[in-house]
Every structure is written in structure tokens, then in C-alpha cells.
Amino acid sequence: MLNKIKNFFKKFKDKKLFKQGIKKLDDGYYQEAAEILAELKDSQQVDREMLYFNLAGALIGQDKLAEGEKYLNKAIEIEAxxxxxxxxxxxxxxxxxxxxxxxxxxxxxxxxxxxxxxxxxxxxxxxxSEELKENYLKYFKLLKKSIEEQKRENWQKSVGLLRDAVDHYDQTGYVYNQIGAIYNNNLGNKELAAQFFKKAIEREPDNEVFIRNLKQVLKNS
Known part of the structure; x- marks a missing residue:
């Protein structure tokens, strides 16, 4: 009985820690996310595939690419x-x-x-082509810079970096959705937010997140 109680509290604690790590990752605090998630590497209480996947993301966000690749491969070993x-x-x-x-x-x-x-x-x-590859790498670097500006609440500067990013590569909806979210949540411009959510959907018509964001902003405008 005592072991069951201990396991229950261990599971509760580890799952809570996992959620904290994911929140840090979602907010762009990659080092903090990696430190939290690394504490759970030996835990039997969380989904190890998703633990390794998210830990990889936190490491990649810090440009620790080889280490991030290692954890992705660990996740794939569990579920390919x-x-x-x-x-x-x-x-x-x-x-x-x-x-x-x-x-x-x-x-x-x-x-x-x-x-x-x-x-x-x-x-x-x-x-x-080599040009396309280099443009994509420039796009990715600008995305990372924009996240740093968002953490500082420099919303206009972040939007500027995101606009520069799509000058290099605009085949996915991610950046347009990010710009829309900033206009909606931080700059108080729902009209512009809707325009960018629509651009995101044009590139990824089946993306439920983009569709939901557009519906929400139109509903509240």
C-alpha cells in the first residue's frame, strides 16, 4: 500500500514537472525547458517518446543540434x-x-x-537548389531571433523579423500564424490578425490551429 502511495505522488510530481517543461518550451525558454525535462530522463511516470521529443526541441532551440538529434533518435527507437x-x-x-x-x-x-x-x-x-537551402536556413535564424524579441515583449521588432523571414521562405503557414497571433494578442489589431491567419490557411488549408485562430478573431472582432 505504501509503495502505491509513493508511486502515485511520484507520478503526480513528474507529470507536473513535464507540463512545466513543455510550457517553457512553448514560450521559447529553451535552456530552462531542457533543464526541467532532463530531470525526467529516468522517470517511468511520463511518456518517454514525448519526453525525448520535447527535450530534443529544447536542445535544438539552443543550437545543440547533434544532442537534439540524439534524443529524436531515442524517441524513434520507441515509436517509429x-x-x-x-x-x-x-x-x-x-x-x-x-x-x-x-x-x-x-x-x-x-x-x-x-x-x-x-x-x-x-x-x-x-x-x-543551394539558393533555396540557404534561404531556408536564413528563414530559420530569423524565426529564432523573433522568439527572443517576443520574450522581451518587443512585439513590433518581432513582427519585423517574421516579415523578413517570409521574404526568404514562405511555403508554410507557421510564420503568418505567428504574426497573426502577435497582432491579435499583443498589438490589438484584429483586422491585421485576421489577414495573417488567412495567409497561414492559404498555405496549410487543413491546419486546425490556424482555422481555429481565424474563427476566434473573426468572432471577437
Missing amino acids: EHDFLWATLAEVNILQKKWEAAKKAINKALELEPGKKIYESKKEVICG
Whole structure:
């Protein structure tokens, strides 16, 4: 009975810690997220596949790419049938300019989720010209800079960086959704927010998050 009680509290504590790590990761506090999630590496109380996946994200956010790749591979060892793991592995290989490894990973993601537009776009980068590859890498660096400005609450500067990012690469809806979110949540301009959410949906018509964001802003405008 005593062991059951201990296990219950251990599970509660670890799950709470895991949620804290995810929140830090979502807010762009990559070092803090990595420190929290690393505490759970030996825990049997959390989903290890998702632990490794999110720890990888926190490390990649700090440019610890090889270490992030290691944890992605650990997640894939547990569950190789999740397309998002392979797509993220492709991404980290792009950032390391490991183009052949990136191609293998994105092909696996497409095998698991055929025709997914965002994966097709990623494959175009991987198999594209040197100019396209370099533009994508510039795009990614600008995204990271914009997150740093958001943490400082420099909203206009963050929007400027995001606009620069889509000058280099605009085949996904992510950046447009981010700009829309800033206009909606931080700059108080719902009209502009709606415009950018629509641009995000144009690039990813099936993205439920983008669709929900647009509906919400139109409802409240």
C-alpha cells in the first residue's frame, strides 16, 4: 500500500514537472525547458517518446543540434510510426546541412503521412537548389531571433523579423500564424490578425490551429 502511495505522488510530481517543461518550451525558454525535462530522463511516470521529443526541441532551440538529434533518435527507437518524429529529424538534419540524412527522414515522414503539404514543402527544400537551402536556413535564424524579441515583449521588432523571414521562405503557414497571433494578442489589431491567419490557411488549408485562430478573431472582432 505504501509503495502505491509513493508511486502515485511520484507520478503526480513528474507529470507536473513535464507540463512545466513543455510550457517553457512553448514560450521559447529553451535552456530552462531542457533543464526541467532532463530531470525526467529516468522517470517511468511520463511518456518517454514525448519526453525525448520535447527535450530534443529544447536542445535544438539552443543550437545543440547533434544532442537534439540524439534524443529524436531515442524517441524513434520507441515509436517509429509517428510521422512528426521523422519530420523533426529531417529538420534538425537540414539545420546541420546533412542533406542525405534529411532526405531519408522526410521520405519516411511522407511514407507515414502521404501527401502532407508541409512535408512536401520540406522535401522541396532538401532536394532544391543551394539558393533555396540557404534561404531556408536564413528563414530559420530569423524565426529564432523573433522568439527572443517576443520574450522581451518587443512585439513590433518581432513582427519585423517574421516579415523578413517570409521574404526568404514562405511555403508554410507557421510564420503568418505567428504574426497573426502577435497582432491579435499583443498589438490589438484584429483586422491585421485576421489577414495573417488567412495567409497561414492559404498555405496549410487543413491546419486546425490556424482555422481555429481565424474563427476566434473573426468572432471577437
